[in-house]
Amino acid sequence: MNSDNIVAITIPIMFSWVAWIIFSTIRRYKIAKLQADVQTKLLDKVGSGPDLLGYAQTEAGKEMLESLKVERHSPHSRIIGALQTSIVMISLGAAFLFLRGRIPGAQDGFLVFGTLSTMLGIGFGLSAVASYYLSKSFGLLNGGRA
Numbered sequence: 001m002n003s004d005n006i007v008a009i010t011i012p013i014m015f016s017w018v019a020w021i022i023f024s025t026i027r028r029y030k031i032a033k034l035q036a037d038v039q040t041k042l043l044d045k046v047g048s049g050p051d052l053l054g055y056a057q058t059e060a061g062k063e064m065l066e067s068l069k070v071e072r073h074s075p076h077s078r079i080i081g082a083l084q085t086s087i088v089m090i091s092l093g094a095a096f097l098f099l100r101g102r103i104p105g106a107q108d109g110f111l112v113f114g115t116l117s118t119m120l121g122i123g124f125g126l127s128a129v130a131s132y133y134l135s136k137s138f139g140l141l142n143g144g145r146a
Helices: 003-045 049-056 059-067 075-100 107-138
Strands: none
Touching: 049 059, 075 107
16 A cells, blocks of 8 residues: 555545544533533522522422433443444454455555554453443442443
8 A cells, every 4th residue: 555545545534533523522512501501590590509409309300400411421322332433443453454465565554554443443342341340340330320
């Protein structure tokens, strides 16, 4: 694989990744700002701490406070996400390593990308396993809250 091909593949992937990071950060910022605005308005309406506590104990208050949690990440979703990423990266690495011997002149490039993808996949897999056992030992998988 010559350097022009590597650049032609790497540059668009890099710009896509940077754009995803930027838009993801903007989305999180807007969600946090919206949550802060709602919480501020709620505190303005409620006069004191005991009033807020009394409101939070009502059914409507519980629902409203629960709705403030816009981004919910349970331990299950994080573990499954890491496991899915692991499977995809290992499959990608295996495909690169398979193609290494099939395309003449590209052995070194496919070997490097295949090895990196496979190792990243194994790392995500180990992360998922560690997260599972830590979450289980902390009691987060038995109905506890994250």
